[in-house]
Amino acid sequence: MRRSIVRTEQIAIACDVVNGWTVVDVDGELDIHTHALIRQAVIRLLDEGHRNFVLDLCFVPFLDSMFLGTVVALTKRIRKREGSLRITCPSARMRTVFQHGGLADAYEFYDSPQEATSQAPALDGLAHWPGSAR
DSSP: OOEEEEEOSSEEEEEEEETTEEEEEEEEOBSTTTHHHHHHHHHHHHHTTOOEEEEEEEEOSOBOHHHHHHHHHHHHHHHHTTOEEEEEOOOHHHHHHHHHTTOTTTSEEESSHHHHTSSOOOTTTTTTSTTOOO
């Protein structure tokens, strides 16, 4: 069941659970003004017991390096709970931002949330994360 987590003039964040994944849908720009809202939303979901996430960026027209820092901070929290994080962002430009930030090899990228959730979460969801013991 899809539920709205945050709705402002700048951004909308909603989530749904699909095949064991908590899909966090983001609609709006991810920058210095909105990154904290994503962080708070995912932390709240972690506190509720969610561990395996798909961060859906399909409706994000822009993201900056501040958001990349937020993704890294969230990844550390998710990893402590032995969870997983996948990212959907069909834009080659967005993947380039992750690449320039040195994060392209640390995450699994998918073209759609449906593709990312087609298989249930595995234990090695953050296997490529630097320092991962798996």
